[in-house]
Amino acid sequence: MRLSSNVSRRHLGAGALLALAAVPVLWTALEALKTGSHPAAWRALAQDPALTHAALLTLWTGLASTLLAWWGAAALLARGFVRQRLARLLRGLPVMLATPHAALAIGFLFLLAPSGWLLRALSPWLTGFDSPPPWATTQDPWGLGLIAALVIKEIPFLLWTAATQLQRDDVRQRWRAEHALAQTLGYAPRRAFWLVLWPQLASRLRWPLLAVLAYGLTVVDMALVIGPATPPTLAVLAWQWLQDADPATYAQGAATGVLLALMVLACSALWLASQQLHRRALAHGHGVRGPVERTPGSGIGLWLLLGVYAAVLLALAVGSVSGVWAFPAVWPQSFTTVAWEQVAQSSGTVLTTLWLAAGSSAVALVWSVAWLELAPRRWDDAMRPLLYLPLVLPAVLWVVGLYGVGLQLRLEGQVSGLLIAHTLMVLPYVLLSLSPAYLGFDPRYAQLNASLGRSGGAFLLRVKWPLLKRALASATAVGFAVSVAQYLPTLYLGAGRFASVTTEAVTLASGGQRSLTSAYAGLQLALPVLAFALAAWLGRPRRFTHSAA
């Protein structure tokens, strides 16, 4: 009797949670689809002269960046696993992960632009330039700058999601043993990794990978800063149309959002199919054992990645306090704190960013824990695609839906509307990062707890959550970082009444104010980094005062 009422109470709770998350997600998605499916808008879109080029540019930048990021992350993981240096590989990850896309793009801009650090360092002694050359090094028409920035940004994300799998005790021990076993069958360590572990890891990274692919195909803020301008990618084009006051143009922008969603779908299917084919071809491996010798000196990838992030950080830090800085000079001739004073004067922007991030990540954490605790595994598996919808839907389409729902509920320009918009975006990331550790928690602890006569509540508070505190803290930090980085939702639901450090930074990036742009981009980077540092401190393992003799 008591047991069955317990079960039904859990189902009731899970159902309520599901409604809480699924209703706004579905409503937003449907609203967006509705706005983006007017036949007239599609006709106008089909006849638009910019469409073909923009679509090809989108496919090229999205697929190339995803492929390179996937390959780069795989190579780093292979090396880290084979040499048992995963811990070292993952040490610098929080800072890289916390760096918002826009901040990275802005830092990249200051490195690569014709007046950027790279050319300053080489001028005039090597290049002979006394003034910045008229090169299109950042908003290049081929989207190379955008691809580079996306790859640099997505590799840490893929590494980190892989790490959440590899840090599970059960998985890690099993895979270590399988790796050793493959070697006793004669396989070289690297080949053993590729044949035995990578296929298993790759299939667990399916969702993160699709998120990367969707992001690369539909990114707006990064593309505005560093992507090609004339013509831009499809997502930027959609964004421009959505800015238009004319309802017909707005509808065309929404239709472009739907088109982007279809492209994401098609590319995902293509990717998964080719991965399947590749795996089938690899599964046999033809019995080739591979060379045992170590490939020397290929550790450069990690250093390159770390180096780019360090350079971006430095560029933003120096840029934010730079005064006069004539071209070939490597360092500014004068320093000033004007930019930071301006930031301090508009402290409302920082406060908005902070409460939005703290609020949305807290709500997402509470929801995720409750969901993982209450929902039957069958429900969880079935509902994941729906819950991850905001991850894979193009941001330009998503905000169309948000805006429509916001208008209907009169939430536009309201604190609550902004918070809901951020939470819907943050939730899938928090759930994604919390799940492996939470679901991998040994169920025998609960049985042990019950056999000791303790209540379920005491178990959660005294045993389960303390043991999972590292995962809980880092998932919250991820949520915080995602919220800080939100550009379009803040812009649309804020209705001009709320600005965050991200909207300020992206808006400023197209202007010429190097120091103010750097300051906002630096702040955009510093806030999530601080959140990750706080999470690391909160999630630190307990130190016992009496060590073993």
Next chain:
Amino acid sequence: MTLAVHIHRLATRDHTLVQDLRFEVAPGRILTLMGPSGSGKSSVLAAIAGTLHSVTEGSEALRFDGAVTLDGRDLTRLPTAQRGIGLLFQDDLLFAHMTVAENLLFAVPAGPKRERLAAVAQALDEAGLAGFGARDPATLSGGQRARVALMRALLARPRALLLDEPFSKLDAALRDQFRAFVFDHLRDSGVPAVLVTHDAADVADPSLVVELGRAG
């Protein structure tokens, strides 16, 4: 093909696990290494196979001081992949992303595809698992999985085989069956084998038993 092992010292930084252990195993013979848990049985196997480094990650690293030779050829400095020493773990460790046949095929040395597939078919047959090739390993019973794991280890044509408590996870009825299956195949294969166990019933050859964890 005779396996000769000399362990001068197998130890963590401040605790010696095994000291001055010497044994030789002739082709087709099975030496049984016995001892209570914690006596370092599994570590001896890891030292012979060269997997000490990868299996003990996280816990304290073990240092191995000694020599492993196969027919006089010193293997001590070779990486695991080049030793030609197979290892049957306590868990069957069938790869979850491969079918039963693919698991076996993975072990068959490179060569013409038809011959490799024939070797797999024969192995399935010998294990009484003909027709199971396309199955997901997770759908097999514990006894069936154990047999696949042994066939996989043998298909790689190892020059010596190590078995780490291969019977401990099977129930009593299966155990006797699988034990006979293993011993038959090992003798047929003609490679020297070392079997680790804490159960006296598992001893393959009473004249070839080494006990660990006893002073002297």
